[in-house]
Amino acid sequence: MIDYGKFLSANAGTMRESAIRQMGSVLARATDVVSFAPGYPAEDEFPWLVCREVAAELLGGSDGSVLQYGPTRGYQPLREVLATLMSDRDVRVPADRIMVTSGSQQGLDLVARVLLDPGDVVLVELPSYTGAITAFRNVGASLVGVRQSAQGIDLDHLGYVCSRLQAEGRQLKFLYVVPNFQNPSGSLLPLARRRDLLDWAHRHDLLIVEDDPYRDLFFSDVTQVEDTRPIAADDDDGRVVYLSSFSKTLAPGFRVAWFAGPEPLLSKLEFAKQAADLCTGGLDQRIVHAACRRGVLAAHLPHLRAHYQRKRDVMSEALRRTLAGQVEWAAPRGGFFLWLSLREPLRSDVLLPVARAHGVIFVVGSAFFVNGEGHSHLRLSFSAPAPERITIGVERLAAAIAAVAIGDHVGSGRS
């Protein structure tokens, strides 16, 4: 019997399955489970018709490059579309400082590999996105959490954490932040706080990695497009690497996302991508490009925003009806997630197996906290299930919470 452990790298030794993906496997095995776990976009909202038309044209065979290897930085016409799209977001960046990635997850991974040595520190929000946490940890980085309040990242705590790390002689590289409808908290970082963060980065000579996949999905009853202005829009000295994606606005199956940043970093990120996968899929990039050129985003986004806003309403309403006074949440102003706080001492990791037995799953809050906290929280994704399933799922969640509260779950687990 071979001892494979001795062949593993130090980083591999600590690699674990993501809590979100784990729930995906649960779902694949289950029959009638309502999944609030993965942040999947709604499949019936994918632009099927346009994609089918565009694919048929692209696969006609007249342009052989469609299925050939392509440039590592991405399909040039798509990069030009992306420059326009960035300009619509008030970020002025030429196409040659934009790189296409195989999903934003790859962007985060490349950023990790190019910027982080083992032991380097990344600052992340408490809570923060698990996919980013994993990408940074997989290169051996240390993650240090900064508290969030209703006004976003707590600047006092940020200052305190920085001083402490400095005193310890730690190598701090960047702050990772999801300003728009954060995964998992759903929170929107106020504009003033975004400028504060830029000032902070400038003062401390640090970088900011801004992850912005949900920006287009603001809910118009409580959010204006101006509220989503990226940090990168005011970055005059090249401190921000900005990531965004088509996964939530077109479809994730294309694995087409992008980032923009200062050229000295871009060239290193390009070399890293060369060795990581050579290039992003050619057909996928061209379908996304053609869909954008046909105005799919402009035509479809208002509808998509209304779609997810309605699902937020359905979930909020069901929570109010079934769990008022027992749980708390801030109404999401955009995005896919509702961040629920349980009444202590109820823990979400205790609740999860009971909820599964009741036919509903979610992601435990602790998965998003790098400091071991978060046990009284859980993330509910309202994006994928149909409205009637959201209602059923929340009712099951309420039943599970009731069962845990009266200690009934031990018995039900046996039956």
Place this chain on the structure above:
Amino acid sequence: MIDYGKFLSANAGTMRESAIRQMGSVLARATDVVSFAPGYPAEDEFPWLVCREVAAELLGGSDGSVLQYGPTRGYQPLREVLATLMSDRDVRVPADRIMVTSGSQQGLDLVARVLLDPGDVVLVELPSYTGAITAFRNVGASLVGVRQSAQGIDLDHLGYVCSRLQAEGRQLKFLYVVPNFQNPSGSLLPLARRRDLLDWAHRHDLLIVEDDPYRDLFFSDVTQVEDTRPIAADDDDGRVVYLSSFSKTLAPGFRVAWFAGPEPLLSKLEFAKQAADLCTGGLDQRIVHAACRRGVLAAHLPHLRAHYQRKRDVMSEALRRTLAGQVEWAAPRGGFFLWLSLREPLRSDVLLPVARAHGVIFVVGSAFFVNGEGHSHLRLSFSAPAPERITIGVERLAAAIAAVAIGDHVGSGRS
């Protein structure tokens, strides 16, 4: 002005553009250049019609999962097709020990990240594939070369290198090998030598990473399918991670490849892929799956083999006609590459700019040698250009060699 250098990781500091991709950029800028540089498959041989039909069906919208996030290990029906395909290659492996990757380059990258710590040693052939060299180097590994003879890897040299590394107390992890129609040498490792390597790995308790993208493209005038039996086919104790790809047999634009290996490594490789890109493109995987199910490979491969065999003949014939006695090469028995040896002291890096001025490019031999050698070699890819372009390209190469030989290139460079 920000000093970005201080933000870079140690690995990023040494990342460089690949020599092959560099030539791709040259090509993109050039007008009438014959490119023997990148190993691109022939675009007119891609199965356009089937892909168009299949894509239209898949994008009908009846199966929402087509454009959704998918399992990290890959689309299950594709993995089952892959198990059958592996069985056709005499490798018995269940679908659950096969993982789909975003091109084999990602497979190599994941292997590097899961198996290698900085300073660990990987043994590679002299010469070896640059993409693998870069992936291994990007995690800080040391690459040590083992000589090849006409009979493949030199076992005496392998033994010598191992003893030396052991004496130096170095951590050796695996041997990377491309047994079938190697990139760049085009050589075919004899079956007896493959078994020798397995014995060697067993004796030294090491792994073998077997990269096999060209296996289906043997040339029937000089090679039988039996000659291509993978090392993994005789791996009884789980020492081989086997990689292969659809990039050369269907099309690279799909970025669909796979690897198979022992489960303890697979699970770590899966976690690494989760953080690297979550999953490979869903539409791409399903197009490849449907094409396989329709028998495209079986129907198309004989034609594809004949196609590349003819191109090999055209290149060999042109070389014989224009450069007989001035260069040497072994006739490729499959694959995409012809490995040319110049007469010393002529160096391929001296020849390259002259060749570019004459309208032909290739990859210099030194790009494939981890020990600083290879200057008298160059790699010619005959896969992509049309036959008449191959002839023109070789004539230009002959003219460039003549120009260098008589010292004429300095003058021509000025004109």
